[in-house]
Amino acid sequence: MEYPLQTEDLTKYFDGRTPAVNDITLSVRPGEFLTLLGPSGGGKTTMLRLLAGFEIPTSGRIQIGERIVADDSHFVPPEQRKVGMVFQDYALFPHVDVAGNIAFGLRESRQEREKRVKELLALVGLSAYATRMPHELSGGQQQRVALARALAPKPDILLLDEPFSNLDTGLRAQVRTDVRNILLETETTAIFVTHDQEEALTLSDEIAIIFDGHLVQVATPHVIYNRPINRQVAKFVGDANILPADAHGMTAASQLGEVKLFHARQGPVDLMIRPEALAISYDERGIPATVLWREFHGHHQRLGLALADGTQLIARTGVDRYFGRGNEVRVSLALPALAYDRVN
Numbered sequence: 001m002e003y004p005l006q007t008e009d010l011t012k013y014f015d016g017r018t019p020a021v022n023d024i025t026l027s028v029r030p031g032e033f034l035t036l037l038g039p040s041g042g043g044k045t046t047m048l049r050l051l052a053g054f055e056i057p058t059s060g061r062i063q064i065g066e067r068i069v070a071d072d073s074h075f076v077p078p079e080q081r082k083v084g085m086v087f088q089d090y091a092l093f094p095h096v097d098v099a100g101n102i103a104f105g106l107r108e109s110r111q112e113r114e115k116r117v118k119e120l121l122a123l124v125g126l127s128a129y130a131t132r133m134p135h136e137l138s139g140g141q142q143q144r145v146a147l148a149r150a151l152a153p154k155p156d157i158l159l160l161d162e163p164f165s166n167l168d169t170g171l172r173a174q175v176r177t178d179v180r181n182i183l184l185e186t187e188t189t190a191i192f193v194t195h196d197q198e199e200a201l202t203l204s205d206e207i208a209i210i211f212d213g214h215l216v217q218v219a220t221p222h223v224i225y226n227r228p229i230n231r232q233v234a235k236f237v238g239d240a241n242i243l244p245a246d247a248h249g250m251t252a253a254s255q256l257g258e259v260k261l262f263h264a265r266q267g268p269v270d271l272m273i274r275p276e277a278l279a280i281s282y283d284e285r286g287i288p289a290t291v292l293w294r295e296f297h298g299h300h301q302r303l304g305l306a307l308a309d310g311t312q313l314i315a316r317t318g319v320d321r322y323f324g325r326g327n328e329v330r331v332s333l334a335l336p337a338l339a340y341d342r343v344n
């Protein structure tokens, strides 16, 4: 398969000591929406800037389509890479109207340009706004103009750096769905940066987890959530209960009794249990626990539990039964647990 984008051992040092991007090898498939997810300062923006050509790698290689755009002996400047970029702050030109902003990167004849601008205005649902100035638009509309401007020259790859973070919660959900649909419709290959795990899980075809410049795991949202490669990833993408256990094959002895494992293991392990894998009831089955706190989320409830020995767990259940603070309940494991090597 030909990948629209590949990096090999990509490394960037800003100072002599710690690399911002450390030896990253990554491939993006055609039409894929890949998310770079990781904590602040992890190197996500630096990675995008390297791909766009705004930074020169310290070492390693970047290939876009069949062309090597950066390695020891090549460096293709940003304007020749066919890469579009959408930033957090939209960066629209303030003194140019919407149509002018979208036309900015187009080199065709005036007629062609006007045609393309019209297409893009329709694509992002802003046909009636061509002559508006940026300050006359809402945040969501500005972000759609920024997207149209980046897509106008038909880039091979679109890079999006936290494009929704300036929008408030309601609008953010709407704009990100709109953007995702536009990219699906245009079959655009995109790399999206966020430190919001929920955004990454809901939007992405694949997620690349980046900690401290390192690529830790690349997989579908389903695998990242259900089979995180280590504790750090498990905790970054959701609530994770970590419980010591003693494994013997496909089962392990733990504070939740004898539980099933995903993989056969032997000896001391740490179990990773998602809150929704815990079954909570008032009947006799399971280990006794006390409800310490309850958060109501409409479609589910999140519970803090304490076992008799003081071990605390986070559980998540439907709202068909009420569990309140102070209630005595029973807890059992409804799904096999993932086991990691024990670290002390």
Ligand SMILES: Nc1ncnc2c1ncn2[C@@H]1O[C@H](COP(=O)(O)OP(=O)(O)OP(=O)(O)O)[C@@H](O)[C@H]1O
Binding pocket: 014, 015, 020, 038, 039, 040, 041, 042, 043, 044, 045, 046, 047, 195
């Ligand atoms: N131009 C620069 N000069 C020196 N150091 C830099 C430069 N740009 C980034 N860094 C450093 O590189 C590291 C990675 O930064 P980067 O901006 O890529 O992180 P990020 O993952 O995008 O974080 P955030 O989620 O906060 O946007 C940080 O330690 C940062 O301080």
Ligand SMILES: [Mg+2]
Binding pocket: 044, 045, 046
């Ligand atoms: Mg950043």
